[in-house]
Amino acid sequence: MEAPSWFLLFIALLASLAFLSGIFIRRRGKQLKFPPGPKPWPIIGNLNLIGSLPHQSLHKLSQRYGQLMHLKFGSYPVLVASSAEMAKEFLKSHDQIFATRPPHAAGKYVTYNYSDMLWAPYGPHWRQGRKICQNEIFSSKRLESLEYILVQEMSAFVSRLYGLSGKPVVLKEHLSSLSLSVMCRMVLGKNHFSVSGNDQLGSNSILSLQEMLEILDEFFFLIGVFNVGDWIPWLNFLDLQGNIKRMKALKKKLDRFHDHVFDEHKRKKKGLGKDFVAQDMVDILLQLADDPDLDVKLTYDALRGLTLDLVTAGTDTMAVNVEWVVSELMKQPQLITKATQELDRVIGRERWVEEKDIPQLPYLDAIMKETMRKHPVAPLLPPHMAMKDCNVAGYDIRKGTRVLINTWSIGRDPSLWEQPEEFRPERFLERNIDVKGQSFELLPFGAGRRMCPGYNLGLKMIQLSIANLLQAFNWKLPDNTKLEDLSMEEAPGITSPRKFPLVAVIEPRLPIHLYEI
Numbered sequence: 344m345e346a347p348s349w350f351l352l353f354i355a356l357l358a359s360l361a362f363l364s365g366i367f368i369r370r371r372g373k374q375l376k377f378p379p380g381p382k383p384w385p386i387i388g389n390l391n392l393i394g395s396l397p398h399q400s401l402h403k404l405s406q407r408y409g410q411l412m413h414l415k416f417g418s419y420p421v422l423v424a425s426s427a428e429m430a431k432e433f434l435k436s437h438d439q440i441f442a443t444r445p446p447h448a449a450g451k452y453v454t455y456n457y458s459d460m461l462w463a464p465y466g467p468h469w470r471q472g473r474k475i476c477q478n479e480i481f482s483s484k485r486l487e488s489l490e491y492i493l494v495q496e497m498s499a500f501v502s503r504l505y506g507l508s509g510k511p512v513v514l515k516e517h518l519s520s521l522s523l524s525v526m527c528r529m530v531l532g533k534n535h536f537s538v539s540g541n542d543q544l545g546s547n548s549i550l551s552l553q554e555m556l557e558i559l560d561e562f563f564f565l566i567g568v569f570n571v572g573d574w575i576p577w578l579n580f581l582d583l584q585g586n587i588k589r590m591k592a593l594k595k596k597l598d599r600f601h602d603h604v605f606d607e608h609k610r611k612k613k614g615l616g617k618d619f620v621a622q623d624m625v626d627i628l629l630q631l632a633d634d635p636d637l638d639v640k641l642t643y644d645a646l647r648g649l650t651l652d653l654v655t656a657g658t659d660t661m662a663v664n665v666e667w668v669v670s671e672l673m674k675q676p677q678l679i680t681k682a683t684q685e686l687d688r689v690i691g692r693e694r695w696v697e698e699k700d701i702p703q704l705p706y707l708d709a710i711m712k713e714t715m716r717k718h719p720v721a722p723l724l725p726p727h728m729a730m731k732d733c734n735v736a737g738y739d740i741r742k743g744t745r746v747l748i749n750t751w752s753i754g755r756d757p758s759l760w761e762q763p764e765e766f767r768p769e770r771f772l773e774r775n776i777d778v779k780g781q782s783f784e785l786l787p788f789g790a791g792r793r794m795c796p797g798y799n800l801g802l803k804m805i806q807l808s809i810a811n812l813l814q815a816f817n818w819k820l821p822d823n824t825k826l827e828d829l830s831m832e833e834a835p836g837i838t839s840p841r842k843f844p845l846v847a848v849i850e851p852r853l854p855i856h857l858y859e860i
């Protein structure tokens with residue numbers, strides 16, 4: 344077929360998809376009021392939106408149609424909240440009604456039929472998971488006892504990078520391997536993968552680091568993919584996009600990995616008998632699974648689902664965030680100078696930054712917050728869903744309505760942020776804004792009942808990584824890359840990483856003996 348015919352076919356396909364799935368903005372006269380403005384256009388017909396990522400398209404639409412938009416997407420009504428006030432309505436004032444998640448193919452096929460926490464519906468299983476996180480897994484005492492892992496892995500990470508001084512380094516690869524090592528050791532007790540084909544961990548490693556990272560990439564792709572069947576359920580039977588097939592294949596790999604991990608932990612527990620003491624998060628879960636007083640029995644699926652959450656949730660999020668930090672700083676080298684001056688003043692050049700130093704580094708904190716504002720890791724937060732009919736800020740909302748909180752849009756709201764497109768950490772030195780779900784203008788971890796339970800650990804990992812990377816190295820672009828060519832485009836997905844990985848050349852800036860471990 345000649346090119347124009349392909350084009351016509353493509354347009355016809357888009358039109359029929361739009362018709363079939365009903366992807367258009369609706370005025371719902373009696374139920375939802377819209378601000379006055381031009382008559383809404385079908386999203387598909389709006390050229391301005393083609394090629395944008397979902398959060399960017401929704402941002403453009405919200406600029407035209409207001410802070411609360413009502414869309415009809417496939418079979419379901421969807422509300423998009425694009426202002427801090429609306430986010431507060433859903434995540435605070437009416438938090439309980441919106442504390443569930445909609446059904447989702449990945450929740451069914453990958454995360455053990457919603458037996459994890461992220462995709463679990465609001466109910467006894469989810470409540471118990473949150474309680475376990477709060478009291479057992481992320482308690483201050485537990486995190487303190489695991490702190491040595493972060494320190495050891497951070498120092499190995501800096502040392503590995505030091506070995507690459509002077510050469511172009513793909514930063515994200517190293518950040519992912521750092522966060523994966525930290526999470527695996529904290530959750531599973533050890534890495535469970537071999538580094539660079541050289542199995543430093545003994546014969547029990549079942550995957551290479553590369554295989555593990557590929558599994559994680561596939562996992563993040565599939566839980567964030569736009570799967571048409573999630574919006575028009577009967578299409579899941581046809582699996583036109585092939586996502587369900589991929590989900591089932593991924594689950595098989597995850598099953599093999601989980602079986603290995605749990606068998607090993609059970610063997611260790613049996614071997615130690617009465618002397619057994621829980622050392623990692625899987626040990627804790629297994630102990631709880633034997634507890635007859637637990638409100639809801641922890642099934643094998645629940646053990647696998649919760650473990651999967653714990654390993655994956657902190658891995659990509661941290662790497663995505665820190666890669667954006669370094670990219671933004673490289674665009675404005677004077678900001679690196681300011682940050683390193685602070686580090687030199689507070690810590691000096693003879694020792695590494697430690698967790699206890701973090702509160703004395705306000706500029707570093709401002710850099711982290713400014714990155715979270717401009718590049719929120721979860722730009723639409725995982726979807727929330729109304730559990731019953733309700734009225735929010737004067738709008739009648741039906742049970743089953745999906746709610747997307749566009750934190751990307753809130754971070755660009757000119758009524759909240761002066762010149763929002765500029766990366767300017769100083770704005771956070773002037774205002775006391777928290778990232779723990781209390782300030783609705785900045786919600787990197789969400790807020791309310793479904794807020795990230797691992798935010799404490801996530802923050803520690805992010806703060807220490809930024810501080811170490813800035814303290815340890817001078818940063819420049821490879822010789823063949825100009826500053827103006829450093830793209831800041833985002834890639835699609837449930838998280839929003841850089842589209843093109845950052846490649847940088849690093850040089851040590853502290854005495855050489857500090858890098859040797």
Ligand code: HEM
Nearest residue numbers: 460461653656657660661720721788789790793795797801
């Ligand atoms: C490193 C930075 C991190 C960021 C930016 C982040 C962000 C988020 C966000 C935005 C949510 C959804 C909140 C909502 O729906 O309103 C979430 C949920 C969640 N996060 Fe994190 N997270 C991070 C680290 C972690 C870590 C280290 C863990 C655990 C080891 C974790 C475990 C979870 C879990 C289990 C949920 C689901 C909670 C639920 O639905 O009840 N996260 N996270």
